[in-house]
Amino acid sequence: MPAKRPNRIYQLKITLRGAKPPIWRRVLVPSDLALDVLHEVIQIAMGWTDSHLHHFLANGRVYGIPDDKFGFEFDLKDEAEVKLMDLLRKEKDSMRYDYDFGDGWEHQILVEKVLPFDETQTLPLCIKGKRACPPEDCGGIWGYAQLLRTLADPSDPEHQDMLEWVGGQIDPEAFDLDDTNEALSALRPTGWPASRGPDHNADHEGTGRA
Structure with missing residues (x-):
């Protein structure tokens, strides 16, 4: 039996909370x-390395990867x-999407648009973004701001150590859309539609804009 096609395409804006100027990505999924x-x-879209724990928070519930070692999230849903x-x-x-509970990176996941399903659309797809992702383990929003100040000031006593730690100067404004989508292409066999072409026999109810 053919797999059921998704009803919609969501245009999401993923924003790193507390970042000034804002750091965000706009994706279609x-x-x-x-x-x-x-x-x-x-x-992938933000530029993290998936080196830490994470979870989602919605409607008063927590969603993540169940693990008996983390008893404080005993009510976590898979x-x-x-x-x-x-x-x-x-x-x-x-x-909300939280990543790295030590650094405390919080992201808002906002539905900007609900679009009709389009079987010709490549998904997932990043269509826009602003500013570079902070380095992992830099101490959260405050630590990242301090890191940028240190890197920008050669007279800072920690300048050289931080320069070596990040592997050279970083450009906080940098974001490469093509590189991001090339990386996202690895997910397309898992997501829609590459893993299970569209069900042409399915009806088209619910494909209009919400």
């Missing part, structure tokens, strides 16, 4: 994307069993 794959989309459209149903709906 299928509405039926499982949260574990959305996690991968966020990691993210692989939840789809994006289960939590976000219409434009302006949002949820």
Whole structure:
């Protein structure tokens, strides 16, 4: 039996909370994307390395990877069993994605648009973004701001050490859309539609704009 096609395409804006100037990405994903794959989309689109724990927060619930070692999240629901459209149903709906509980990177995931499904659209796809992702383990929003000040000031006593730690000067304004989408292409066999071409026999109800 052919797999059911997703009802919609969601245009999401992923914003790193507290970053000034803002750091964000705009992506297109299928509405039926499982949260574990959305996690991968966020990691790639933002520029993280998936080296730390994460979870989603929506409607008072926590979604992530269940692990008995982390008793403080005993009520955590398996993210692989939840789809994006289960939590976000219409434009302006949002949820939170936390990454690296030590540095405390918080992201807002906002539904900007709910679009009709288009079987010709390559998904997931990043269509725009602003500013570079902070380096991992730099101390969160405050630590990143301090790192940029240190790197910009050769007279700072920590300048050389920080320069070596990050591997040379970094450009906080840098964002390469083509590189991001090349990396996202690795997810397309997992996401829609590459892994399971469209069901041409399915009806087209619900493909209009929400």
